[in-house]
Amino acid sequence: MLFSRLFIPTLREAPADAEAISHILMVRAGYVRQLAAGLYMYLPLGWKVLNKINAILKEEMDAAGCQEISLPVLHPAEIWQQTGRWNAIGDEMFRLKDRTGRDMCLGMTHEEIMTWLASREIRSYRDLPQIWYQMQTKMRDEARPKSGILRTREFIMKDSYSFDISEEALDKSYQIHAEAYHRIFSRCGLKFMQVQSDPGMMGGAVSHEYMAPSAAGEDEVALCGNCGYAANVELALSSPSPVAEQDWPLEEVHTPDKRTVAEVSNFLKLSPAYFIKSILLICGSTPVLALVRGDQDLHEKKLNRIIGNHRPAQKTEVKEILGVEAGFIGPVGQKIRIVADACLQEGAYVSGANKQHYHLRGIKAGRDFNAEWHDIHTAKTGDLCSSCKSELKVERVIEIGNIFKLGTKYSEPLKAYFLDEDGNEKPVVMGSYGIGPARIAAAAIEQNHDKDGIIWPKSIAPFDIEILPLNMNDPDTVKAATDIYNKLKAQGIDVLMDDRNERAGVKFKDADLIGIPLQAIIGEKNLKQGLIEIKDRRTKESVKIGVDEAADVLRKHVSKSLSEA
């Protein structure tokens, strides 16, 4: 492809409204443009990258025995009403009516529609298993789109759905996906990991996420370097690192106007780890007291799984319900439901005395208060792994894919039944599996860039090679470049030639920005000695090779690097 014939609007300066590196670079290098919040247009280079990723996805899905189909984006409401998600999902679903007034929605995922299809067509155990997938647009009215193409309101997803006769059979489909996903992300050149995750609104019992480490990510995972435990912090189990046990008698301490853990711990010259943080929550209309160690944070989602939806109590409610001002509340003597972090079962602590300007020191679980014990704190770096007691590390990540065991959550309400060998009617056992190609692209940039621009992994770069004829007014340069360009093209190599009548500096800057992994630089001086230069975008190392052998050498470079990937 000739640069002059391609629409590649590069920018010298970073757009003012971009913050994430991948966002800045994709806009600057002319890969994408923004239409509105969370809505992006893919320009030729961006679309090419996305299609390279999609091709890898399809290859691996097909190789795993999955079948590509395509479903509508526009859905009738009834199907979503049957599974209950029409009501369970809030403003995140785009809803509309057709001309007859019938409720419709735009698909944010396709469990319902896939299951509807299965319910119509699958009758016998002989029809199973099936794995169907599609590369298709999802629409989600995100509360806050952000970070360029990392979180958008419209995006393409590879989503697949498995239909099996039993949980054991589902395990197999699940495993097939796990293996395919490992191959896909490896081929895309990403650093990634598989972690345990919370199934959330998808339902089902087991799920895993595929995470690409990056500061631009929105999720956090807890990782154990020793035993390999890896989980989203939404459910990661950990023990806060223990503190030396104190042998305090239970006694009141006067703490005038000291309310927060930080204030009291300063006042008493004690580490926050010796405190119990008491948080009053309102769950429906019943109050619940949540307790975590003073140096820990409560994790809302963990608590949510135990007590359901809840909200923090207002200061006035605290006084009404507990009879004491917020800041001096504690678990001792409370009659209301208490959910406490498991680490508080050991040791003696300081907490509010439920008396204005007083705290209690020497509180011991079991003796002084009782609670339901759960892991409800937010795992953080330095916590101990719950299975092997090594130190955990918490890292920021981009979610690039996920796999869910759904069981019969969708097949039962949508009546996707089959007859088994014994003639019994049974619900199909399902799984669903997603990958976001745009997030793969963004994560690849987040993980592979330098001050000059993008450094694409070879497998998903928009081109294999960029040829840079430095002076288009020099006939020898043009001839040599065109010659190499034609030879490479004839060999099926995807090559971009910067044939613009620009100065060398402009071409170098744009080439580095765009990030094609291999550059072939053709300049007058080298050419006079029969040489051209090939340069690795990542290492910036270059070697000179003969013009005549250039096409062959470049071809070998490309095929070698692709087989490595």
Add this chain to the structure above:
RNA sequence: CGGGGCGUAGCGCAGUCUGGCUAGCGCACCUGCCUUGGGAGCAGGGGGUCGGAGGUUCGAAUCCUCUCGCCCCGACCA
């Protein structure tokens, strides 16, 4: 949805507090000359309903009211 920030040429910005000449600068763009190994130089040129609506005023990018949009933090989240 709560908090903060910002809307002036394709991009990046100044001007707004303290109203006043024909609304400016850099880059990009067009023409010509020149130049060709890291975003050259010279000369000439085109491009703006100052996000929108209403108001105050002799006069509004600037002040007031309303409104729309975008970004960031938080809440939320297949």
